[in-house]
Amino acid sequence: MSCEPWQCAEIAATKKANPITKPEVAVAMIKKAAHPILVVGSNATERYMEGRPLIEFLIDFANASKIPVVATAHMVGEFLKRGYEPADFMSAMDIGNRLVDPEWQGIDGKGHPDLALFVGLPYYMEALILSGLKHFAPDLKTMTIDNMYHPHASWSFPNGTLEDWGNSLKVMTTKFRC
């Protein structure tokens, strides 16, 4: 488990993400948020754990946590195919751009998100969006639930194996269920 950026060159962050040492810690922080959202990128169908695509773990997690999902790229169709309706879908750039607007009232119109979780975007794109949010949305907290350390987030899991990742997502799902 390492808190270096997964892609080695992504080092130029003076304000770096606090590492999430255990999935339970992530769950506690998410539970504190009033308006969290979960942004899911196109790697959700590319990455596999235990023979299952990431998106299936995320559907379980979203169902348990009730966090509204924003699907980027063409992921909405992948969710729908699996019987889950995301709260919204838009391009990754659009959701980033809305999150830096303090007047934006969220996808449900009920208030600006106070926590944005990210997972499954190409690493460099996710890194850039998180950087944009760090610089231009100072009141927003960000978290990645990938298995790759993202220095520009507020909180990030360290680099970890697929096995660790699958377990973390399952623990987080279970913690929300109980």
Place this chain on the structure above:
Amino acid sequence: MTSKNVHIKIGEMKTSIGHIKNLELSIGKVVDDSWSEPMGPTPMPGLTTLRDWDMKLLNKYKPFYMPDCDLCCLCTYGKCDLTAGKRGACGLDIGAQSSRIVLLACSIGAATHTGHARHVVDHLIEKYGRRYPLDVGGLNVKVEAPVTRLVTGIKPETLGDLDEVLEYCEKQITHLLSVAHTGQEASNLDFESKALHAGRVDQVGMEVADIAQISTFHFPKADPEAPLIEMGIGTVDTSKPVIMCIGHNVVPSVGIIDYMKDNNLADKLEVVGLCCTAIDNTRYFNRGKIVGPISWQLRFIRGGFADVVVLDEQCVRADASLEAERVKAPVIAASEKNCIGFKNRTNDPADEIVADLVSGKVPGVLILDPEKVGEVAVKVAQKIAPIRKKMNVLPSLDEIKALAKTCRQCNLCQRNCPQDLNIPAALKAAAEGNLAPLTDLYESCIGCGRCEQACPVKLEIHSFIVKAGEKFMLEEKNFCRAGRGAVQDVEIRSVGGPIVLGEIPGILAVVGCANYPHGGKDVYDICREFALRRFIVMTSGCSAMSAGSYKNAEGKTLYEEFSGDFAAGGVLNVGSCVSNPHIAGAAIKVANIFAKRNLRGNYEEIADYIHNRVGAVGLAWGAYSQKAASIASGFWSLGVPVLVGPHGSKYRRMLLGRADKKEDWEVYDARTGDKVNVGPAPEHLFQTVETKEEAMVAIAKLCIRPNDTWKGRSIKLSHYVDLHKRLYGTMPKDLHLFIRTMADVPMTMKDEFTKILEAKDWKETVIPDPTLLSRMVRKMKE
């Protein structure tokens, strides 16, 4: 043109008063206003001339910044930490710093194209004289330089006229670059406006380069039936000596080809090219071959195919000469912008240089005379080919399996790979004798070599991948259509109406570099999808190559399957990077030739016309360079949206509209002066898309324009809905924003639309004569 330098050159003259030798005389400028079109308001715009127009665009499409780095280290006050609102020692904040980086990228791009144009024009003037006439398409192309006419107000007729146009560009680029100095500009939007100006200047510089070379080298002249050119490593006849040219500037390659032709060697050697030099070589010499895009430099050199490597300018790997040395292929550096540390041998006798290169006394030389480059390259290739015997440094498959056993599974290769390719797993399998996972990496690998730099046991991972994919590599036998150059005026006349009314659903320009997320097949798939949908598909540069690198079920490449006409369902390669202004030029000519708007120095009006009426979208799926940034900027400035693939997010700034903010989408109705809400059309000016599927849906949507007739709008919407349903598995959620009257609704979708419109409380509105410029309103209401 409007003004002329009178330039007299006398070689030798004997008169009663004496003997004159080598006299050159320049006597100022004589005004020649034979161009009857009246001058518009903004000829030769300076840094702030079009600022109001820029701000209109930047207000509609606000920058979204994603800084790559929290720091600024541009001056010795720094490094400064600019995180989240902190200002640096000079007072700059991260927004302005981010936009300064955009300006720098666009200025570098504009300087590169303009420097390229300067070299080409100076060389051609020296060779053919200032009065050599420009001809890009004979009687078929009367508007020979739409961008230059639009921006500068000059109508160039001769090579010498281009000199003045370039002087304008050079002056602007100097000013633009100076703005990036510490303490020069404070507002991010002003930096952005200047980046747009860099884009305008860049388009002019590129246009100059291309019309100069088309005119003098007799490239295809607006020819829809430009020849099909063999493309791919598999097309190279390796029994012959092979000269490989890498870069963008065709002048040294012309020297090579001319020498071959003059010495009856045209069929005795192979001249192949990588990147835009390849495209332009084959516009000059249809027996030239295109190896592939920029990212294939390492695979071609290491594979040992090249006997001589000729490097000109732009996008040339800095280690290309070192790689060539490994396979004992001599290198000729042929550009003053890329001397590679070699000794300048321009003035040495050709045979001495040849002897030094063939004997290996020196690995490479700098030669700045293109004719000498030609002679040396050909002679060296002929002499060294039998000695080198296509020596390569690719390991054998057995060696790969053995070397893979030394892999420590440390992941550093993957963590340094821009594609995040799972190299450790592929090497684990290779060590166990299974090379299939390594072969699978071949298509996605962009040949950057970063994995090798990171590997602690120095495994030549890229070579492993190339060897494992060798079968595919050698089977690469495709066709690219030679760059046709401009679009004919008559083509514009016949499709101008359907484009502006929306009945041709859009013009898709697929341009730029090969930094693709998953290989070039995505480019082919996207081009084919839209050609089948009867969009006009235009290509250039490395994207033009990738578009031609795959085949349909009948074994035909894209350029064989579709015509090269500027017409619905055409797929036309305009040429190299510097040919991109023919794409912008086509949009400009729609405004000029079809709509009869004056062009001359009339930037804002024409850009406003294009933005509101011409459904054109640029896609730079693998854009990586600063030049790609300035090319994109030239399109933004005309109000044409540009999409980039995921790596394009690293340009760190998007220009995004907000479909959810109704107030952002008002235009004037030029007939009445009323403000009319036209919805988010087009929604963005610069956007990164993550996947091929997202790109396709976004392209269809971004072709929608306020001016569409109901018929045009319904055609555009049917493509948008169809792609959305197929690729996103659901209806779009924003359809109500694009329906003005029920007539806009595609016939077959009435029921679905009606339900959506009812749920959204939709109200009918009018189709205006749209403009963002109040001065274009014909009858303003009190």
